[in-house]
Amino acid sequence: MKMEEKAVVGIVMGSMSDYEGNVSSTCETLESLGIPYEKIVLSAHRTPDETIEYAKTAYDRGLKVIIAAAGGAAHLAGVIAGCSTLPVIGIPMKTSTLDGLDSLLSIVQMPAGVPVATVAIGKAGCKNAAYLAATMLGAFDPQMHKKIEDHKAQMKKNVLENMKF
Numbered sequence: 001m002k003m004e005e006k007a008v009v010g011i012v013m014g015s016m017s018d019y020e021g022n023v024s025s026t027c028e029t030l031e032s033l034g035i036p037y038e039k040i041v042l043s044a045h046r047t048p049d050e051t052i053e054y055a056k057t058a059y060d061r062g063l064k065v066i067i068a069a070a071g072g073a074a075h076l077a078g079v080i081a082g083c084s085t086l087p088v089i090g091i092p093m094k095t096s097t098l099d100g101l102d103s104l105l106s107i108v109q110m111p112a113g114v115p116v117a118t119v120a121i122g123k124a125g126c127k128n129a130a131y132l133a134a135t136m137l138g139a140f141d142p143q144m145h146k147k148i149e150d151h152k153a154q155m156k157k158n159v160l161e162n163m164k165f
């Protein structure tokens with residue numbers, strides 16, 4: 001991926017503590033697919049004005065999808081979805097007290113009319129947010145569609161090659 005390419009995916013995380021070992025894999029997955037992205041730390045609670053500004057300007061800045069990762073009282077994805085017309089993918093971060101069930105329920109239980117596409121808690125969700133963003137882009141971009149096809153074929157090959165052990 002050329003770093004000067006214009007970001008089409010925006011990754012927002014509620015805290016720097018969401019990055020290492022978690023949202024970092026969202027970034028790595030987007031990079032492996034050659035998808036230009038930007039990343040930023042914004043909190044629905046600690047920086048509400050900046051979060052709303054980011055969401056309101058995202059479409060005009062050329063983003064196509066927003067990924068929002070947060071844990072606990074995880075309102076980030078929902079606030080962004082409320083302020084943007086772009087598709088929003090929410091990643092529930094695993095938490096030490098409630099294992100991320102708090103994050104999951106905070107993100108997934110959106111009111112009708114304001115969807116957030118919610119992925120699994122933690123590490124699988126972090127990767128799947130990137131793959132889901134890629135499939136959204138792939139619906140309108142044949143090159144990206146081909147990359148998703150290749151990814152699925154590779155997963156299948158890996159399983160079939162190792163099914164007998």
Ligand code: RP5
Nearest residue numbers: 014015017069070071072093
């Ligand atoms: C959420 O609170 C963040 O997304 C993070 O998952 C959690 C804890 O944040 P820190 O206290 O580590 O900054 O807003």
